Amino acid sequence: MNQINKLKILNDPIYGFITIPNTLIYDLIQHPYFQRLRRISQMGMSYLVYPGAHHTRFHHALGCMHIMQKAVQTLRFKEVEISEDEENALYIAILLHDIGHGPFSHAMEHSIVESVHHEEISLFFMNELNREFDGKLSLAIQIFKGEYHRRFMLQLISSQLDMDRMDYLKRDSFYTGVAEGNINSERLIQMMHVVDDVLVIEEKGIYSVEQFLVARRLMYWQAYLHKTSLVAELTLTKILKRAKELTQMGTMLPCSEPLQFFMQNKIDSSGFDNPNLKKFALLDDFDIVSAIKSWQFHDDFVLSSLSKMIINRDLLKIKMVTEKVSKEHMTDLKSKMMNLHNLSEKEVDYFIFKGKIKNQAYNKTGEPIHIYKKDKTIEDVVEASDQLNLKALSKPVTKYFICFPKVLLGS
Amino acid sequence: MNQINKLKILNDPIYGFITIPNTLIYDLIQHPYFQRLRRISQMGMSYLVYPGAHHTRFHHALGCMHIMQKAVQTLRFKEVEISEDEENALYIAILLHDIGHGPFSHAMEHSIVESVHHEEISLFFMNELNREFDGKLSLAIQIFKGEYHRRFMLQLISSQLDMDRMDYLKRDSFYTGVAEGNINSERLIQMMHVVDDVLVIEEKGIYSVEQFLVARRLMYWQAYLHKTSLVAELTLTKILKRAKELTQMGTMLPCSEPLQFFMQNKIDSSGFDNPNLKKFALLDDFDIVSAIKSWQFHDDFVLSSLSKMIINRDLLKIKMVTEKVSKEHMTDLKSKMMNLHNLSEKEVDYFIFKGKIKNQAYNKTGEPIHIYKKDKTIEDVVEASDQLNLKALSKPVTKYFICFPKVLLGS
Amino acid sequence: MNQINKLKILNDPIYGFITIPNTLIYDLIQHPYFQRLRRISQMGMSYLVYPGAHHTRFHHALGCMHIMQKAVQTLRFKEVEISEDEENALYIAILLHDIGHGPFSHAMEHSIVESVHHEEISLFFMNELNREFDGKLSLAIQIFKGEYHRRFMLQLISSQLDMDRMDYLKRDSFYTGVAEGNINSERLIQMMHVVDDVLVIEEKGIYSVEQFLVARRLMYWQAYLHKTSLVAELTLTKILKRAKELTQMGTMLPCSEPLQFFMQNKIDSSGFDNPNLKKFALLDDFDIVSAIKSWQFHDDFVLSSLSKMIINRDLLKIKMVTEKVSKEHMTDLKSKMMNLHNLSEKEVDYFIFKGKIKNQAYNKTGEPIHIYKKDKTIEDVVEASDQLNLKALSKPVTKYFICFPKVLLGS
């Protein structure tokens, strides 16, 4: 293909058009590792609550790159110097920041992989691609790892007000239809500046930052931690745990070869050398959902029951409570279920379980969002906000829940 | 016109279509008193900052009626009984709740009328219309005055989460382009319920309420109290004050006859009997702006200078400060200006002045927004919010400002 | 679950909220046959061109039901009588009209099933569901089959201006970001009326009908028949054909059990009795994509090459031409490819092939779109349009194409 043809434009219902800025970026997007993201849903099982939420990590990554282009443009307009190499590195870093995500990321920890964070895996992918592309990703990797001296570049990629969050909040609000979760990324970017290589927001943008934090909080409780999404995701985790258990005990479950591999082996971050990385790169939502579809008909009562729940959206009952669920209540429910279906203690844990969820709209211990005041001083947004009392927003909120089969309703 | 033709549908860029539910409503909308609202801008002089903000009080009133229809529908679906008469009264009351607004409402107090609140004038209009329409507005008036026993009906019309606020926030955000000020009125309405004749919001809507309050706060600081809108409005007030002063001293200023009348007479609420109400009903933005256009060329230096500022959008400089402006600074600026233009002390006050603005996102002393919890108890949203610390939102924020001519910049 | 809980509301980014009108509809939506549609993409492989186009047939079906509610409301407002039973039947019929779609519908004809149209399969499903739901779907089925005496009801479900087209055009335009393909379904519905049990559009809606037809034409050429979607879909067809061929010759390909079944057996419409229908109901996009993912690594050169093309979006070259491709050109290309990869004549046909696509914006031979003129006469839109010359729009347009591997570019 000739060079000019690679300078493609992609349609995006949110931004209109997304432009691919150069052929290196084009080639990265075309790489099977990146194309894989087309088959990984951005919001996991949330489409069971929000039927429009089928957008992918592929689309999100492109969206991030698009607004990074806007950020670079704005900062240069304000006379922040960004070299062409740095610019390009920013695009690559944001494009690949999530490439390490597996299918249903949270669900697969402790089942597919063992305690490997997706950012670590992203780094494995970046290094691998850097080899394939003759070192052209080195600066991007340096920035991504926080080893580049210009700190704001990392902040654009990973901070409490980065391009990642700006795109996903906007995109998730758009595709779920939770319209009030929308943020004005365009204005936030317009308000960005760099002082002493630190990313700051001009004071007049403070209300948009507040709105951003409140919108994020809303999206957490209304979408990401919605009780139905939550129970679906937990059920998925249980399914994969059960499947791994059965596999480890010698049962050969029908599933794709790469998924089989991760069921049979315990891979932690030390095991992510190349052959395993390549295997991991073959996994996506389709392996998981297809497996669950066939497991619906498996002999194992636990595996088939849970699988049917997901496939037919006939989920466990979930109750949110403000206090921890008592041991007695759990024991009581479990014994009823054990009697009902003749289950062992181990088995019943797959159907009746409790837990807690936590969210924090703003993390005071992490890197703050810096407000650049008219008097040229810089303040943490928590201090700069005159009224919203963002201190309150930085206190984590915890909610407790209990899940159990519908047959036990009323028990 | 036959009856069927009156059942019109109006285009609205926000809601799609607005349906006029019956012929009485149609006739009210057709009344010159209501048609007048087509010539009164909803956001006053804000179009000097947001060029799209030319929407009118007419359009807003229709929008309110539209979402009131949705509210009635939702409440009835939840088996809240609302009779046909009550339904109709709700539509009339919300349609007419702002009919008493004059042009540039805030600017005209103490100049056109003397300390008469627009809600009082709305009531004068409603009573007058009630006479014309043979008492068909009686129930609407009763609700509007808070004299009807079903309290939620007043709350739908006038409270901290009423149809008025829902429409104007959405509409102002839309027309200004301050996208992050958008709220999800549809969801807020879906979450509404009535318990013991009190309007409540179901608990799962609490995040939307929080977002609503934060969006409102944002719209205040970013739009309604934007410093450029503010200085424009204050200048307008000064112009009308000066004009009244000159008129009272015997100078005949060119302006429309109704405006002339209000310049010559001091009308307070006791003077709003019918002939005066009819005169008032002739006033709209066109009288004011036309007058200012001709006053640009008047001999009086103060009047012409200020008028030119508005017409050519060449405004006074305004500075927002966190502390009160000192007397010394004022005196200093004033004496410079007096020398520069040979002005009297009284005259210089038209060019150099200070003040403060105040906003409160949530008013704890007023009627609270009630959250209807899953355990069937009702709580003030301030207590029910787990994290946002809405208490902080209920503390008024005050900002100070000073206005002065650009020639004094650097003084 | 109690009855009230079933009266759910679903978020939709297009319409805001979709209300499920009653428990029968709720139960149909919950049925595994319907839930399956969550796993079938509305636009097949189009997401390879438009990364946002991951919406599903599930969501589309709900959208259709939503606008059917609007249509019923509008028609009743115009005093068209529609009984509660008829209303309900309309919702059921539109909800289920596409339930017979398999994954990548067009691709699977002649491979998964043999010449069975998806509407036939929809009917099989409806009949089956009617048995399960004790005959409650009978009227819906009668309407769907065109056997009900009130013709406009069928027209609402299946005609050149039905709820199906209105929703999918709007939805596909929305998710692809092809903004100019958007239509105003709300206005079109407002303009609907029924005269002598025939669906008509009031004359003043004629420009919206024209715009609808032109938008539809645009969506065909720009999205549905976009050359990249086209070559992807054709490649998919070839893959399934090859897979069936290999299976029939005794090769056991890795894939899900239901897909295996349809590879092994030739099922035509006569074979759609219950056990086969149940098998068919297990098929969705996940079976197909998962199979192709594993077939990437199969020994068969044809199967693995084509599979890789889809998975990595590294497709055959496709050229659109205005005239039929000559035999000579085909032979020439094929012989080059045969030499290059040592392929048989049969095998090379999988890589080099030609064809044509056809589209007709308006079908004059089908049931016309009726315009209801002010003089109470009814006219076909083609006659009623004063200028657009819709006659031209009813002439089918044919385009020819040829597909071949990129290595042959320049040959």
Add this chain to the structure above:
Amino acid sequence: MNQINKLKILNDPIYGFITIPNTLIYDLIQHPYFQRLRRISQMGMSYLVYPGAHHTRFHHALGCMHIMQKAVQTLRFKEVEISEDEENALYIAILLHDIGHGPFSHAMEHSIVESVHHEEISLFFMNELNREFDGKLSLAIQIFKGEYHRRFMLQLISSQLDMDRMDYLKRDSFYTGVAEGNINSERLIQMMHVVDDVLVIEEKGIYSVEQFLVARRLMYWQAYLHKTSLVAELTLTKILKRAKELTQMGTMLPCSEPLQFFMQNKIDSSGFDNPNLKKFALLDDFDIVSAIKSWQFHDDFVLSSLSKMIINRDLLKIKMVTEKVSKEHMTDLKSKMMNLHNLSEKEVDYFIFKGKIKNQAYNKTGEPIHIYKKDKTIEDVVEASDQLNLKALSKPVTKYFICFPKVLLGS
């Protein structure tokens, strides 16, 4: 003001943000001649039909400049050379192309001015501004007059697919809520190219061009020539005609001084030298509407009756017919009205009149829209379109109408 402060950003609900590219443009926008456009409605009296249509020529001009920036960017990306001076001239020319519009343009011809086209007046303004700005507008004027050798630059400003039309169609569709009149200006611009200094659209954009033409046609019939807008505008014309008549006969009507001047004098294009241009620059919607408001109470029956119709939106009845209205019918209606109100023959013509409107979606005799085909040839879109039969679109459509008072309904 320092230079950097002038690099302002303006909110636009349609495009998000509009950037003012340099200080010359900033100063032009600040000029009273341009600020005047804030007080001239883009769609005249259309807000009587579409309550949201209060957007101004000011906003439209800025919108045009914004998409011109996009066009320059796209063309440069395609390696069309555009110098900085040319770029700037394009922005100036499009910004000022409509500056000659008076209030309610069409209505004021033959009443305020005598047969002077607004483009001529725009040129008077440009020349005047060029003097004030020391010749910095010379290139812009050259382009505007079609005297610059690079023809595509004029085409961007004034042709059948210029920035003007792209902005106003999009904007008018947005503010009226006629959603299906929306066009995809972003895509149309993406498809632009320049071949031999002629503006062309790449072939793959042809469907967007078709949709653009059909949307334009729809906007004409549904909005610009909507019968209610039409009758309002015609009534306005009659009012101004009557006012001029009365003034010329010596009656002194209350109105602003500049309007007075144009009532007293017959100004044709030869009279547009500086003092008159300055007077013209003082006129806007506020002069007209204010005058009409006071004329409601004038002694002249004709003037007051028509004025009340506009102010209270209580308009004449208008009937659209396909054939010319017969003389007999006119005479009959007129004599009834003369008897009813004791009017002269001359006076009755103000209440009962007929006429025709004409629209042509595409003008074949003007400069064509050029399609740039893949084989590098250029074709008129009418020839290039395979199906839409744009030939039909280039035939003018004529409709006839008659206006008369409602009291004569049924006569």
